[in-house]
Amino acid sequence: MRTRLVRAADEEMRIQGTTAITMAAVAERAGVSRATAFRQLGNTSRMIILVGIHRARNHIARTREIIAAQPDILGKIEDVLVYTTRELPEDPVIRALVAQHSAAVLDEDIRSLTDEISGPVLLAGQAAGVIRTDIPVREMIDFLLEQTYLAAEYPDRSEKAARHRFRTFVAPALRPQPASGTTAGPPLHPNAELDRALSAAADAIATARDAAVRIRFRLEGIDERFGDR
Numbered sequence: 001m002r003t004r005l006v007r008a009a010d011e012e013m014r015i016q017g018t019t020a021i022t023m024a025a026v027a028e029r030a031g032v033s034r035a036t037a038f039r040q041l042g043n044t045s046r047m048i049i050l051v052g053i054h055r056a057r058n059h060i061a062r063t064r065e066i067i068a069a070q071p072d073i074l075g076k077i078e079d080v081l082v083y084t085t086r087e088l089p090e091d092p093v094i095r096a097l098v099a100q101h102s103a104a105v106l107d108e109d110i111r112s113l114t115d116e117i118s119g120p121v122l123l124a125g126q127a128a129g130v131i132r133t134d135i136p137v138r139e140m141i142d143f144l145l146e147q148t149y150l151a152a153e154y155p156d157r158s159e160k161a162a163r164h165r166f167r168t169f170v171a172p173a174l175r176p177q178p179a180s181g182t183t184a185g186p187p188l189h190p191n192a193e194l195d196r197a198l199s200a201a202a203d204a205i206a207t208a209r210d211a212a213v214r215i216r217f218r219l220e221g222i223d224e225r226f227g228d229r
Contacts, residue, residue, distance in 0.1 A: 001032070001036070001040055002040045002041070002050075004030050004032075005026060005027075005030050005032065005036075005037055005040050005041055006041070006047075006050050006051055006054050007030075007054070008026050008027075008029040008030035009021070009026045009041065009047050009050070009051050010051045010054055010055070010093075011029060012025050012026050012029055013048075013051055013092075013093050017092065018048055018092060018093055018096040021044070021047075023037050023038055023041070023044065023047070024037075026041070026047070048093060048096050048097055049097055049109070049110065050109065051093050052091075052093050052094045052096070052097030053097075053109050053110060053113055055091055055093055055094055056088065056094060056113065057113070059083075059084070059087065059088065060113075060116070060117065062083065062087075063080050063083065063084070063117055064117075066079045066080055066083055067079075067080065067117075067121060073121060073124060073125040073128060073130050073131065074125070074130060074131075074171055074174065074175075076121050077118070077121060077122075077144065077166070077170075077171075077174070078163060078166045078167070078170075078171070080117065080118075081144070081147065081148060081151060081162055081165075081166050081170070082159050082162040082163060082166070084148050084151075084152070085148065085151040085152055085154075085157050085161075085162040086157055086158075086159065086162065088148075088152060089152045089153075089157065095152075099153075110145070111141070111142070111145070114141050114144070114145050115138075115141060118140075118141050118144055119137060119141065122137045122140055122141065122174075123137060125174075129176065130175065130176070131174055131175070131176070132174060132175060132176045132177055133176070134177060140174060143170075143173065144170070147165070147166075147169070147170050150165075151165055
């Protein structure tokens with residue numbers, strides 16, 4: 001019944017768009033009561049999510065092709081982000097879904113869909129040592145979903161902008177993190193580094209001078225303890 005209603009809602013949205021659609025029109029197209037439509041689809045926002053997922057499934061085959069074509073784990077995730085950033089917002093229903101991303105990120109159907117795509121890639125990355133293991137895969141998938149929505153809403157959705165976002169912000173968050181307690185201390189101020197270098201140089205000069213004096217004493221047959229007295 002829900003599948004039937006989602007398809008009816010999809011058809012109505014193609015005609016009326018996402019703002020003018022009503023549950024009554026969807027119920028009439030599906031041949032059910034308005035109460036049944038509400039019970040199966042929830043409110044209009046939820047209906048948009050369900051139709052958006054229905055349409056997004058058409059992109060799954062393409063994302064699988066992208067994942068299969070890219071040998072590098074992080075490259076797989078990057079290429080999928082670039083594709084979804086560019087293509088998904090072209091659909092007005094998915095664009096409406098993206099607009100309510102705060103609710104969509106937590107939607108179980110959307111999470112199930114993203115699990116299907118990103119889950120195996122992240123697990124393979126963990127096994128290969130290129131994806132961090134200190135946080136659950138579920139949380140990383142939520143993070144990737146949030147980044148996808150942000151990239152899709154960004155004015156510049158070009159491939160260059162999407163790759164910059166991934167390489168600058170997303171990839172560093174996914175890579176294995178340094179173990180706690182192993183990070184180096186704060187960098188020295190340039191003046192402190194200069195003082196250290198000058199001190200080391202002075203010590204080296206003093207050592208060389210002392211060695212030169214000892215060599216001269218030995219050559220001249222002078223007891224080092226008394227000098228030339």
